[in-house]
Amino acid sequence: MMSHLLKYEQEYWELSYQNIAGVDEVGRGCLFGDVVAAAVILPRGLVLEDVDDSKKLSAKKREYLYDVIMEQAVAVGVGYVDAPTIDQINIKQAARLAMKQAVSQLTVKPDMLLIDAEKIDTDIPQLAIIKGDATSQSIAAASIVAKVTRDRLCQGEWDVKYPEYGIAVHKGYATKLHREQIMALGPTPMHRRSFLRNLLIEEQTLF
Secondary structure, eight states: OOOGGGHHHHHHHHTTOOOEEEEEEEOTTOSBSOEEEEEEEOOTTOOOTTOOOGGGSOHHHHHHHHHHHHHHOSEEEEEEEOHHHHHHHOHHHHHHHHHHHHHHTOSSOOSEEEEESOOOSOSSOEEEETTHHHHOHHHHHHHHHHHHHHHHHHHTHHHHHSGGGOHHHHTTSOOHHHHHHHHHHOOOTTBOHHHHHHHHHHHHHHO
16 A cells, blocks of 8 residues: 555656655744755655654654654765855755755665745756645655754754753744743844844834
């Protein structure tokens, strides 16, 4: 029984593409920190139970599946683009750049890329799939790897670096706590200045 999440992979396997990489990113909407992307090549025909869009899974489930993916994958690559670069080139280009980096980090060169709603600058054949993380197992696996990688940075290194901002809790998203801390303490070097402009304008109109 083939998983319904292998429809795209199946099509390309049948066209004799061997190494199909799913690519996705996380952190696009955050005010703080890197945008993180992952590229994952899974073995042909492998069905991973429970793998789904990372946003639909609990943190515990994502952690568990992360280990399964890392164990079973043919190759995994991760890419990071930091806040100053996001400010410089804009978040859409930064997300694409992180995806491109993730693909370049794969130890096995993919012959086909399935990408969540994006196009990246590469000569490898690619297909942009809208809601790809909910319709392709490879993209869903990449979304889980990217999310767990970024969450671990938020709860570890980044939180240690800036303990007053609550990064471990809100993961850099624009929660009330996060916005209040930025207003009280000012932005850190890891905050995305281009994302804060609107926030600061909004706050000023309140007073």
